[in-house]
Amino acid sequence: MAKKLMEERGFFHYIDIVTPKPIEDEELEKIHDKKYIKFVKEMSQKGTGYLDDGDTPAFKGIYEAAKIRVGGSVKALEMIESGYDVAINIGGGFHHAKRSSAEGFCVFNDVALIAKLAEKKYKIAIVDIDGHHADGTQEILYDDNRVLKISLHMYHKNFFPGTGNYDEIGEGNGKGLTLNVPLPPGTADDAYIYAFKETAVKKLLKFKPELTIIVDGGDSHFGDPLVELKLSTKGYYNVIQEILNAIQNSKIILLGGGGYNYDSTARIWTISTAEISGIYSSDIDILHDCCYTSSTNFVMNKVRDVVEKIKQIHNLN
Numbered sequence: 001m002a003k004k005l006m007e008e009r010g011f012f013h014y015i016d017i018v019t020p021k022p023i024e025d026e027e028l029e030k031i032h033d034k035k036y037i038k039f040v041k042e043m044s045q046k047g048t049g050y051l052d053d054g055d056t057p058a059f060k061g062i063y064e065a066a067k068i069r070v071g072g073s074v075k076a077l078e079m080i081e082s083g084y085d086v087a088i089n090i091g092g093g094f095h096h097a098k099r100s101s102a103e104g105f106c107v108f109n110d111v112a113l114i115a116k117l118a119e120k121k122y123k124i125a126i127v128d129i130d131g132h133h134a135d136g137t138q139e140i141l142y143d144d145n146r147v148l149k150i151s152l153h154m155y156h157k158n159f160f161p162g163t164g165n166y167d168e169i170g171e172g173n174g175k176g177l178t179l180n181v182p183l184p185p186g187t188a189d190d191a192y193i194y195a196f197k198e199t200a201v202k203k204l205l206k207f208k209p210e211l212t213i214i215v216d217g218g219d220s221h222f223g224d225p226l227v228e229l230k231l232s233t234k235g236y237y238n239v240i241q242e243i244l245n246a247i248q249n250s251k252i253i254l255l256g257g258g259g260y261n262y263d264s265t266a267r268i269w270t271i272s273t274a275e276i277s278g279i280y281s282s283d284i285d286i287l288h289d290c291c292y293t294s295s296t297n298f299v300m301n302k303v304r305d306v307v308e309k310i311k312q313i314h315n316l317n
């Protein structure tokens with residue numbers, strides 16, 4: 001759906017489309033246990049059951065499917081290394097996959113892998129605005145001192161995956177390089193953008209990444225059936241703008257992430273693609289929701305409280 005929206009608007013006069021190769025097992029072993037990769041392969045041949053406790057089905061061919069998705073993100077990194085400033089893999093962003101387990105529809109973690117592959121060459125920031133916590137990415141890179149991991153997400157009792165509180169800040173050499181912004185249900189454009197500017201933007205300005213990986217999950221949108229955040233497409237646009245202003249000369253890889261309202265997710269990915277590629281036209285404007293959304297006072301106060309705590313912990317005043 002996103003590709004169609006882009007095609008109709010002539011995006012591919014400005015964007016080169018390339019075909020990725022599936023990732024090799026040896027590459028995956030940089031971030032995943034051998035045993036786990038073997039398990040996925042076997043379950044994929046079997047074609048029944050689950051790769052985790054019941055979220056991620058092991059359909060026939062999921063091993064190959066997951067490897068081509070990761071290959072897409074690795075290709076994006078290769079494009080950056082060959083001189084492009086921006087590369088996009090809408091089919092990437094599997095941020096829940098952990099070192100030795102699948103989780104939340106994610107099998108292999110392309111976000112963590114490309115960060116690992118690129119960290120010798122670049123100082124990297126991951127900015128994850130999917131509505132769920134980037135728990136797999138966090139787990140794999142928790143003590144990594146070359147990658148800043150920022151995740152804004154809904155955080156609430158019994159809400160998946162249950163991690164991502166503000167006091168999870170990294171460990172060892174990576175201490176201080178994990179920035180979690182847990183947001184209450186009902187967080188709309190005003191509170192989200194406020195929290196983003198006060199935390200993520202300040203951290204990015206200090207860190208000065210050379211490569212920024214954005215996980216642009218569409219499930220923070222008000223129309224999403226799984227997440228109760230209330231961003232509009234205009235809110236998303238603003239957040240991406242804030243990132244672009246904060247990272248100045250950084251190269252950018254945009255990955256899709258989740259999104260379970262297909263209509264709004266396709267529009268969000270199209271708008272973000274145009275925005276980071278510098279494509280402007282009135283037929284992009286009509287993809288936007290009519291209006292910005294606003295949070296209740298109750299939600300706004302909760303967000304203010306958590307932002308103050310984050311600013312203290314991360315020294316962002």
Ligand SMILES: [Zn+2]
Nearest residue numbers: 130131132258
């Ligand atoms: Zn999500």
